[in-house]
Every structure is written in structure tokens, then in C-alpha cells.
Amino acid sequence: MNLFRHLKLAITLPVFLLASISAYAHHAFSAEFDGEKPVEVTGVVTKLELINPHSWLYLDVKDAEGKVTHWGFEFGAPFSLKEKGVTKATLAPGTKVTINGFRAKSGKDFGYAVSTTLPDGRVVKTGGAQDAPTAVGS
């Protein structure tokens, strides 16, 4: 009986670990984003895609000269956002938000959103990657 229990553990534990590792690899922050390149942008939401496994927020960011750049930020899964009270209505097109995060390794205008400051001043943790820095500068 004891042997069976050990055997079961010996089999299930590596399977569980393998599953965790592969999920981790697929959703890793470090695969796409650069922890050395923090970004903070303020812009107007054009679209929120509530898609599994990762949501994406797109926004237009205007610089000092008035030039508009279109940015895309990776958010967590729709359900985790909903748990924090973030829905399509919260981030409807036209909403002004500030995002703190990290830029894509490619250097293109994509990033990972650690947190998002909503128009009412509420700061919401919007990223979902397990290996991401929890705050910009940490």
C-alpha cells in the first residue's frame, strides 16, 4: 500500500512539474519582454481584446510634438481581469489610461502592462505572467 502511494507520488509529481514548466515557458514574460526596459505611457484606449490566454490593450499615445503612436500591451487572462473589476466597460475605447510596464524585446511598440492607472485613479495590476517583475523598478 505504502509502495503504491510512493509510486503514485513518484509518477504524478514529475508530470505535474513538467506541466508547470511547459505552462511557464509558454506564458513567460522573459520570452517576449525586456525587464531592463521599463516604459510608462499615457494614452487613449482604442481596443481591449479579452482573449485567452492573454488579453491585449491597444492605445494611441501622443508625444509632445503631437505625433500619435499606436501601442499594444499584454494583459492577464480575461477572468483574472474580471476578478479585479476590469471589463470592456472599464477600458472602453476613448478611456484615458496610464500604463507602467516593460517594452517588447523586439523594440517595437508593444509591451507588458504591470499595472494600469484608470481614470478614477485606481491602480490595477493587469499583467499575468508568473516571472514578470511585480513593479517597475523592482
Place this chain on the structure above:
Amino acid sequence: MNSTLNRHWSPLYLVVAMLMTLSQPTLASEKIPRLANGKPDFSGIWQTTSAANDDLEPHSNRKDAPPSAGIIEGGTIPYLPEALEQKKRNFENRETLDPARKGWTLGVPRAVYYPAPFQIFQRQADLNLVPQFGHSVRTIHTNGSGHPTDPNDWWLGDSRGHWEGDTLVVDVADFNDKTWLDSAGNFHSDALHIVERWKFLDKNTIDYQATIEDKNVFSRPWNIEVILYRHREKNFQLIEDYRFTLDYDQFYPPKPETK
């Protein structure tokens, strides 16, 4: 003698033939599988023999598809001008752009006519459709509920069905724009809206019709129709076909082009 017999039997044949004709619809509707509540029961493993997944539209043979008359009522898809250009670009690059080739969820209605079996598990409150390809489960709710007021952008949309006689009518909405309608680059936006009609032709055959609407891509709603056949081979079963690792790793999770 012969002519006497003929005279004698002819009216009887006529009566029998009439009775058979009259009773046929009743017999057919009695024979289709039904749930305890009397609604048609689509449980089983189904697959189309059509070439719809190669290209919904009529096409001659090409290296990646045999010829087909297509499955669209009226022949072609009524694209808006800009969308038609996008479709042409998709077609030219279909070998690398087709979401199914990346192992992504097939979407609706493609999962219905993709050339692989799918299984329906049906209860009074819902039907659950499990395609062999990928790891998706599509639930069609038949409990009288409507689309959610705060939807996500689902890969398979949100399906709400109701019965019109023996026809299951399903309203599907709240999609994302990451799936295609076939492997020829026919596509849609996240404004896709589909109304499906599922109906038994006999106990082993389903007539599947869908009206496809998308104000961002098509100039008007358009209709498709395919026939689905029940798999009746001995011990037939779905075998997992999940495109998860190795060659597919680069495509998961789906993301904008960040590289």
C-alpha cells in the same frame, strides 16, 4: 389470366404505395434519436465529406485543394472592397497565415466542416461539441439564456440555442478576429455574428445551415450549407490531435507580431 391478375392487384398496389408515401414523414421523425424531453438528440460523432474547409467558394483544383463547387448559396462571399483585398493577401500567404496551421482553435463555423470528426454530447440544457482537432469545447446553451451582457472575445463565440420544431437554431456572437472560415483565407472580424440551423435529415445525417454576418467585412449576410454524417464504424472514437509543442511552440500564446 395475366391481365385478370393485373386488374385485380393494381388498385391494391396503389393503396399500399399511397400509404407508404403518406406515412414516410411520420416514420422519419419517429426514428430520429430524441432526448427524454422529446427534442432531437444530436449526440454522436459527426463529420462532413465536403471540401468546405479547403475553400468555401467554388474553385478549380490547385496544389493544396481538389476542385469543389463550394457550399455558399449564390456562389461567392459578398466582401466589402477593402476586405476583399485582405482576403486576397490571406490567400496568397495561406500556407503561413492559416490559423489552423498554427494549431489555433478552429472557430465557428469552421470546426463544423473541418475534415476531422467532432463529437456532440447533448443534455436538455446544453450541447457540448468537441472537435478532434485542438483542445476546444464549444457549449451551445439551450436553457433559454441569452448572450452575456459583459462578454469576452471568445475563440468560439458565445452560443445560445432554441428549438423551432425539430430544428436547433443557434445564435453565435462575441468572437475575436483570430480565426478564419477556411484554409483559403476567408476571414471575419470580431463583429462576426452567425445563426446556425441544425436539423436531422434522417437518424444518421444532419443538415447544417448557417447565416454569416459581419458588418466590417461583408456587404450583406450570406448562407452556407453542409451535410454531416454520423460515424458508424465499429469502435470509432476521437483521438487527441493537439498541436501544442515542438513546431507549434512559436505560435503560442497568440500575440501581435512582437518579434
